[in-house]
Amino acid sequence: MKKSCLDFVSFFILFHFLGACQAQPFTPEPTKPPKREFRAVWVATVDNIDWPSQKNLTPDQQRQEFTDLLDFYKSLGMNALFVQVRAAGDAFYARSNEPWSEWLTGEQGRAPRPFYDPLDYMVKEAHQRGLEFHAWLNLNRLVHRSSTSVSSRNLSKTHPEWILSYDGAKLFNFGIPEVRQYITDMTVNVAKNYDIDGIHFDDYFYPYSVAGQVLQDDATFKKYGQGFKNKADWRRHNVDVLIRQIHDALAETKPRLKFGISPFGVWRNQRDDPRGSLTTGGLSSYDHLFADTRKWVEEGWIDYVAPQVYFSSGFKKVPFQNLVDWWAENRFDRHLYIGQAAYRAGYKDKDVTWQNKSEIPNQVRYLRKVEAEGSIFFSSRSLRANALGFVDSLKNDMYKYPALVPAMPWKDSIPPLNPQNLKGTLQNGGVELFWEAPAQAMDGDSAWYYVIYRFEEGEKPSAQDPRRIVGISHQKRHFTDRTAVAEKKYLYYVTAVDRLHNEGRPAGPLRILIVENRLHPF
Structure with a gap:
């Protein structure tokens, strides 16, 4: 249960005790906007979804596009962004053993010409504007379905024994210990070499199932699955080991670096597990993606969880409020940032709720009601599109006043001295x-x-x-x-x-x- 700090008699005393109070985040009065709130956006690079807008832009054009995005986020009231710097066995940064991304230069393995390090540039520009920069890594993919160029240095070619083919993609086989160590080393390399604020993974662990296709990891299960009654438990164990391993490695390398994950929104439905949410969706991260996301938060292996609650308040199987309520009760003293579906604003399908221009602003209001620490919007392109004018509502109302990023007292609870x-x-x-x-x-x-x-x-x-x-x-x-x-x-x-x-x-x-x-x- 969260508690607000006492209403101290004087401003001086209030600030004197401010550091001690940060472990108990402030609950604002209904008429007062939050002093602290995480406001962020995902910038997807795979298939040029958000940035760069197309392949083969010059470095100057890429930099200009990116700074334009940053200026837009800043004007909107954001305080953080997540940029996908590893999309498919590739890199948007120079200090990497993996080849340059084709979505940056047009051909996987080709360096920018004239040369620059995009990640160095992006971090510097974000920090100059007061935005946190989180490096978003896709940890399971080596070749995407939309890939048109695969370098000879891509791990699908240099280590084919590590790879599983599924639905037109090449994926890591998490059951192999050497694969988990490679992913850990790759993650630590980014943390060591760049002045980032956090490491971030999305929802891709074992793949989303496709009808008529089978993930061929029987041989790996036979070799490494001793002691497990079934393959599902073994797969969950593999991902657990990977997440714990990365947590420990990052804590040793850069203790104050934030580490978080954005899983599929539903951990388990209550019909399948009494600990689950009041939802009836057909998919869950635990049962279908073999990702025990609730466990990672409970064990403290991640600093925040950002479930992708890409459902409206009117969706009967997985109502937005029900799922947010469940995560609010299962955050285990870690931060909760809700992934919000900006891309669905104005969406015309069976769920007509998305045609309500107030849906996303009302979701933000609900997050404040349950004291979630903030939200992350998917994705940048959708924010720029401003369907139904919902971005105007954020800028002029919900995000009208600045907000500090919530503190993480388990990482650092000592405030600086006064100017x-x-x-x-x-x-x-x-x-x-x-x-x-x-x-x-x-x-x-x-x-x-x-x-x-x-x-x-x-x-x-x-x-x-x-x-x-x-x-x-x-x-x-x-x-x-x-x-x-x-x-x-x-x-x-x-x-x-x-x-x-x-x-x-x-x-x-x-x-x-x-x-x-x-x-x-x-």
């Missing part, structure tokens, strides 16, 4: 604030970014009201408030926030009154 020497001048068309960086906290952290609060005379300062945040300054120690007006008395505070989004005590108050184009203290 020093907060000062202000009247120039550049507004009140320009300056401050000095805080000293290092006991864990060695300083500031990753700064939050600037402004209150008018008579208002009670509060650390928990995002409507009083006038700016967030990323890696800079100054900010210009261009919305301040003359003859009003303002109080400014500035806080430091570290890489894991712990917020420290404030610098301030700086009391300012603008009279005759001059600043006066009061």
